[in-house]
Amino acid sequence: MSNYRIQGATGEWEVVIGLEVHAQVTSNSKLFSGAATAFGAEPNSQVSLIDAAMPGMLPVPNRECIRQAVRTGMAIAAQINTWSRFDRKNYFYADLPQGYQISQLYHPLVGEGSLLIEADEKAGIAEDKIIGIERIHVEQDAGKLMHDQHPTMSYVDLNRAGVALMEIVSKPDMRSPAEAGAYLRKLRAILRYVGSCDGNMEEGSMRADVNVSVRRPDEPFGTRTETKNVNSVRFVMQAIEHEAMRQVDVLESGGTVEQETRLFDPGTGTTRTMRSKEDAHDYRYFPDPDLLPLVLDEDFLAECRASLPELPDAKRKRYIEVLGLSPYNARELTAEVETFARFETLLAETAKAIGKDEPAVATQVANWSLSVAPGVMKALGDEGDPANATAAAQAAILAMQDKGEISGGQAKEIFEIVLKTGRDPAEIAETEGLKQVSDTGAIEAAVDSVIAANADKVEQYRAGKEALFGFFVGQVMKAMQGKANPQLVNQLLKGKLG
Amino acid sequence: MSVDKATVAKIASLARIRMDDAALERMVPELNGILRWVEQLGEVDVAGIAPMAAVIPGTLRLREDVVDADPLTGGGKQADVLANAPAAEHGFFGVPKVIE
Amino acid sequence: MTDLTADLTSLGVKEIRDGVARGDFTAREVAEAFNAAVAEAAALNAFIVTTPDHALAAADKVDADRAAGKELGSMAGVPIGMKDLFATYGIQTTAASHILEGFLPRYESTVSSKLWDAGAGMLGKLNLDQFAMGSSNETSYFGNVTSPWRKAGSNAAMSPGGSSGGSSAAVAARIAPAATGTDTGGSIRQPAAFTGICGIKPTYGRCSRWGIVAFASSLDQAGPMARSVEDCAIMLGAMAGFDPKDATSLDMPVPDWEAALNSDLRGKKVGIPREYRMEGTDQAILDSWEQGKAWLKDAGAEIVDVSLPHTKYALPAYYIVAPAEASSNLARYDGVRYGLRELPDGSGLQDMYAATRAAGFGDEVKRRILIGTYVLSAGFYDAYYTQAQKVRALVARDFERAFAECDVILAPTTPTASFPLGSMTDDPLTMYLNDVFAVPASLAGLPAMSVPATLNPDGLPLGLQIVGRPFDEQGVLNAGLAIEQRAGFTARPEKWW
Ligand SMILES: [Mg+2]
Numbered sequence A: 001m002s003n004y005r006i007q008g009a010t011g012e013w014e015v016v017i018g019l020e021v022h023a024q025v026t027s028n029s030k031l032f033s034g035a036a037t038a039f040g041a042e043p044n045s046q047v048s049l050i051d052a053a054m055p056g057m058l059p060v061p062n063r064e065c066i067r068q069a070v071r072t073g074m075a076i077a078a079q080i081n082t083w084s085r086f087d088r089k090n091y092f093y094a095d096l097p098q099g100y101q102i103s104q105l106y107h108p109l110v111g112e113g114s115l116l117i118e119a120d121e122k123a124g125i126a127e128d129k130i131i132g133i134e135r136i137h138v139e140q141d142a143g144k145l146m147h148d149q150h151p152t153m154s155y156v157d158l159n160r161a162g163v164a165l166m167e168i169v170s171k172p173d174m175r176s177p178a179e180a181g182a183y184l185r186k187l188r189a190i191l192r193y194v195g196s197c198d199g200n201m202e203e204g205s206m207r208a209d210v211n212v213s214v215r216r217p218d219e220p221f222g223t224r225t226e227t228k229n230v231n232s233v234r235f236v237m238q239a240i241e242h243e244a245m246r247q248v249d250v251l252e253s254g255g256t257v258e259q260e261t262r263l264f265d266p267g268t269g270t271t272r273t274m275r276s277k278e279d280a281h282d283y284r285y286f287p288d289p290d291l292l293p294l295v296l297d298e299d300f301l302a303e304c305r306a307s308l309p310e311l312p313d314a315k316r317k318r319y320i321e322v323l324g325l326s327p328y329n330a331r332e333l334t335a336e337v338e339t340f341a342r343f344e345t346l347l348a349e350t351a352k353a354i355g356k357d358e359p360a361v362a363t364q365v366a367n368w369s370l371s372v373a374p375g376v377m378k379a380l381g382d383e384g385d386p387a388n389a390t391a392a393a394q395a396a397i398l399a400m401q402d403k404g405e406i407s408g409g410q411a412k413e414i415f416e417i418v419l420k421t422g423r424d425p426a427e428i429a430e431t432e433g434l435k436q437v438s439d440t441g442a443i444e445a446a447v448d449s450v451i452a453a454n455a456d457k458v459e460q461y462r463a464g465k466e467a468l469f470g471f472f473v474g475q476v477m478k479a480m481q482g483k484a485n486p487q488l489v490n491q492l493l494k495g496k497l498g
Numbered sequence B: 001m002s003v004d005k006a007t008v009a010k011i012a013s014l015a016r017i018r019m020d021d022a023a024l025e026r027m028v029p030e031l032n033g034i035l036r037w038v039e040q041l042g043e044v045d046v047a048g049i050a051p052m053a054a055v056i057p058g059t060l061r062l063r064e065d066v067v068d069a070d071p072l073t074g075g076g077k078q079a080d081v082l083a084n085a086p087a088a089e090h091g092f093f094g095v096p097k098v099i100e
Numbered sequence C: 001m002t003d004l005t006a007d008l009t010s011l012g013v014k015e016i017r018d019g020v021a022r023g024d025f026t027a028r029e030v031a032e033a034f035n036a037a038v039a040e041a042a043a044l045n046a047f048i049v050t051t052p053d054h055a056l057a058a059a060d061k062v063d064a065d066r067a068a069g070k071e072l073g074s075m076a077g078v079p080i081g082m083k084d085l086f087a088t089y090g091i092q093t094t095a096a097s098h099i100l101e102g103f104l105p106r107y108e109s110t111v112s113s114k115l116w117d118a119g120a121g122m123l124g125k126l127n128l129d130q131f132a133m134g135s136s137n138e139t140s141y142f143g144n145v146t147s148p149w150r151k152a153g154s155n156a157a158m159s160p161g162g163s164s165g166g167s168s169a170a171v172a173a174r175i176a177p178a179a180t181g182t183d184t185g186g187s188i189r190q191p192a193a194f195t196g197i198c199g200i201k202p203t204y205g206r207c208s209r210w211g212i213v214a215f216a217s218s219l220d221q222a223g224p225m226a227r228s229v230e231d232c233a234i235m236l237g238a239m240a241g242f243d244p245k246d247a248t249s250l251d252m253p254v255p256d257w258e259a260a261l262n263s264d265l266r267g268k269k270v271g272i273p274r275e276y277r278m279e280g281t282d283q284a285i286l287d288s289w290e291q292g293k294a295w296l297k298d299a300g301a302e303i304v305d306v307s308l309p310h311t312k313y314a315l316p317a318y319y320i321v322a323p324a325e326a327s328s329n330l331a332r333y334d335g336v337r338y339g340l341r342e343l344p345d346g347s348g349l350q351d352m353y354a355a356t357r358a359a360g361f362g363d364e365v366k367r368r369i370l371i372g373t374y375v376l377s378a379g380f381y382d383a384y385y386t387q388a389q390k391v392r393a394l395v396a397r398d399f400e401r402a403f404a405e406c407d408v409i410l411a412p413t414t415p416t417a418s419f420p421l422g423s424m425t426d427d428p429l430t431m432y433l434n435d436v437f438a439v440p441a442s443l444a445g446l447p448a449m450s451v452p453a454t455l456n457p458d459g460l461p462l463g464l465q466i467v468g469r470p471f472d473e474q475g476v477l478n479a480g481l482a483i484e485q486r487a488g489f490t491a492r493p494e495k496w497w
């Protein structure tokens, strides 16, 4: 249970949040036409006669878009509807050439599923929580309007018109901005794992319609507003905070919340009524007569299932249970596709370089990946070239460290040089003298001379003052100019001191 | 069910057809005549009947995800798309300024 | 030349094609003859634009191909009229609406391009009821089409039927040997019946809808209109075929209907639906129906009674489904990307839409958009639209059951003969009743044809309708041929234009 509450003048209010996320499906061509979907082309250059809704033009659906939506549904353990169909949502707007959006209302492709958000003390999420997902349906994106190019005209670019979207509709299960943020991040990760959406919120590949209402704790839901097209996790959280406050203010001053569509202004972090959509709530949905029912066969479903990768929750569990990573490390490493991909490559390389199995080196690689390497990179800033941080180079460093040839400090120094120059780690260790001495003879000689020079302390140690052990280590390391392998030093000292 | 002038005005506005008072006035009895007539469908016993989903039984064909596979349904034809536009500038369609 | 011209324009599709192939005359001679006939027939107002150059260019290509010994297409040398609902590249395509006046498509409809590929040429774009909404050709922005037929002893301008009224008038007047039509709820069959010609609406999905201005997507089907069953078979063969650009297109081979024509109906059963015996049907039509039964019996068929119990509800169901789809299909005419734009001073985007659509659409189109908008609107959807789609399913089921007992169904095409222009415009409902016999087959997506049977006492043509099982255009054409052979319908309108 979230204990996020808004303190109003008349008492506490609870926020109820549902998100409708529009995620652009990764595909080469549009949902119903062969025009390209690539981002940022000349206006109206990626527009077919179909997208421009020329008279007599007809839609034919793209298999890949359906496939990606089905795979996404499977990734959230949702019901896949083998019989679905497309409906028309009718309204007039300059970014909607047909005068209707082809969408799915009555029989969506994907039914109920769910997604897990994890406990995060810092964010105020006390425990793991399952957020219900109502449905995923497939629909067309609209075009783009530009209002600032001409004094009296808006310009219409239809390049995006007809690009496939998945609308992922959550249940009103979230109770704080933090939960909404966590839901969005998790959803984004899943989409990116599956490869059904690039999750790029800046380019608009993922937008959220934020449904917010407030109520007294344990009372029925209040009237909700829908804030359209919010395009970052932070903005979604801000929009919820502002909108919930606004509604509390309205209610506490005796007013009623209007069910309406609102816009978020990132500049001020506030929401406002959207004037252009004010009479658009009678969409006259009906089955699109240009399209027959969509029926999926078992082969299609089997391919979708077989092509799914290991998903975030499963991966995290495996990292903890099989690789023996801490829950924290496991969560950090599985949050983003790039992160786990880099980690798994490095893990494989390192295990090979050391000659042990992956669980045996996983914690070492995890610590390196999450804290050591990023620390070095950060400290180095622009001087380092991340491209030099190949898995092979890092595995070589980790292997040298594992074999005791270099110390942790030396590993960092070597990595720094690798980042700057791209040189080979072993060569660096050699030429820059960044190796620790593991020559038993040399260390033994140093140990002998330290023992000889500190006979009194040896006496005390042998009499039971074990705390002196650290002193001996320090003396030996000093004698070896810090380059002795500490394990060997310990081992030899223990042997000689008895 | 029957419609009055206000309802016709609302429908006309939903359908984006401007109608003056006289036109609305004229339309009321016409629409009511048609609606009364189609309402005889209410007599039909449709228990257990699914609404027709496809005229000729069949299911939706899906196409492969290939860009511009057929020039007739592909993009890259800005000139064709804009050729008939009442107002086209700099590659865009122009419309009266919209305030969102 | 004059004699040859008169002769050539009396020829049909097969005669022209075979004559050109044999070298009896050139395709250019044919095109010139029809171009001239079209130019003389302005009084019919059958064409919105004429395209004599298109016809000539196609003809010249056929003549050149023939000279070069190349194989000629199934429509080679035949100049046809194209209903102005088919998009034609670079040639104004209007759906007879002001809102599309001046629209020059940068694409060619699948059906028209198949016809050009088969060697046909285009005489022009034929007038029609605006957006194919009408049964008398009185809703066109470009003026009524006048039928070449007149009542005996009267000069009153008669309706050629609708919506393919330009097509029916042109073919009946011999200013085109054939024309394309589209049929949403009878728009090929009813005008064919009114003008004494043949017309077939194939199974839904046979002809691609790609590039045809949409009226009601689940009903619209293109088909040929010509003066003989055989000509219809030839032209339908050129128009039909799978099109991956239309998701409702039938992915089935197109049979060679022309080759398989056969009027021997022995072993076939012809169903007579008792519910088509409706009040308000002309006695002459009932008589011609009886005559039709006798002809088919003579051709060897067995006549059986069948029942289509939901017939009465087909028309009201149609007047929910078709306007609902139309209200959405016509939303794209908004003045943004093509066509008319009305921008009163100081108006915003939504005002522009409302002004453009008010000025661009005719009254019947507005009426249907409003009905369609209403029946889909919040709170009414189930009562109207869902109920209508259920009734539609019942209408289709009726046919399915009837076809368990017969191979084709014989019925009148229309309840009356043609009527004077202007005589039915007061009440939309009376006008809608024109299609009472045609609409059931449309709702069920079945192939259906009208064949001229006889003249009524006023000297106006009457048609008989044959409805077939899904995909059985052949059965429909064969029964049509049997009627045609026995009816011996040779009447033609006297030239007054
Ligand atoms: Mg939404």
Ligand SMILES: [Zn+2]
Binding pocket: A022, A139, A167
């Ligand atoms: Zn949506």
